[in-house]
Amino acid sequence: MIRRRKAARPDPDVMTLAEHLRELRRRVVVCALVFVVTATVAFVIYPSILDFLKEPYCQASHGHCSLYVTGPLDGLSIRVKVAAYGGLFLAAPVLLWEFWRFVTPGLKPTEKRYAVPFVAASIVLFSFGCVVAYITFPHALSFLGSVGGPGLRQIYDPVKYLNLVMLLMAVFGIAFEFPVILVSLEAAGIVTWRQLSSWRRWAIILIVVAAGVFTPSSDPFSMLALAVPLYVFYELSILIGWLLKR
Numbered sequence: 001m002i003r004r005r006k007a008a009r010p011d012p013d014v015m016t017l018a019e020h021l022r023e024l025r026r027r028v029v030v031c032a033l034v035f036v037v038t039a040t041v042a043f044v045i046y047p048s049i050l051d052f053l054k055e056p057y058c059q060a061s062h063g064h065c066s067l068y069v070t071g072p073l074d075g076l077s078i079r080v081k082v083a084a085y086g087g088l089f090l091a092a093p094v095l096l097w098e099f100w101r102f103v104t105p106g107l108k109p110t111e112k113r114y115a116v117p118f119v120a121a122s123i124v125l126f127s128f129g130c131v132v133a134y135i136t137f138p139h140a141l142s143f144l145g146s147v148g149g150p151g152l153r154q155i156y157d158p159v160k161y162l163n164l165v166m167l168l169m170a171v172f173g174i175a176f177e178f179p180v181i182l183v184s185l186e187a188a189g190i191v192t193w194r195q196l197s198s199w200r201r202w203a204i205i206l207i208v209v210a211a212g213v214f215t216p217s218s219d220p221f222s223m224l225a226l227a228v229p230l231y232v233f234y235e236l237s238i239l240i241g242w243l244l245k246r
Helices: 017-044 046-060 074-106 109-147 158-175 178-187 193-198 200-214 220-244
Strands: none
Touching (some): 046 109, 046 158, 074 109, 074 158, 109 158, 109 178, 109 220, 178 220, 193 220
8 A cells, every 4th residue: 555645734934925025014014003002102191201301401400400492393393202212112022022023933943042032131231221321311411511611501402402312322222232242143153252352452442432432422421331331241242152152
């Protein structure tokens, strides 16, 4: 008796191009809907968000922290901008989850094992960077307010102030992804912990230069608050790379 071979079951993780496009469209729609909801929430709670963002200014100016608009539409445009940034921040976990679910079918089992810790670490480090920027911002404002001399009185435009504080938090958040990138390169075999260790002196120089170039406020407090953690992350990346190869 001739036995017929059973047809191989299709791999559920293998998708055609059309299926990938449909999956991408579904993920994008979900992300857009979530962003609309979170941005609406941020628009409603805008006064609380504005008070939170103004707090570093209030600390630096000892409670005298009014922001002055010069146009009738400035208040609305500021609220919409803050709502957009706030909505993006609130939706970030869902956006990252949808991205993770989209790329999962293309990953190998070993890559899937590392992906979740990397995504979780990215969220934590980005949030930590935002917190560090927020904590150091009052010192940066005090320095920037005094460097021009006692003859200058500070009256801040809310657009410029909010752009600065949100940009500073974003730069710190992105910069704090530095160890995730290094460990990813080590896990992929592109660099080794021995190479990173041998590049330590150049890394210190590049970190200090990058902190000086990319810090939006250009004050020494923010530069130091960015450079020191980045160097600590560099050393931790060497240690993690050594542990991965054990």
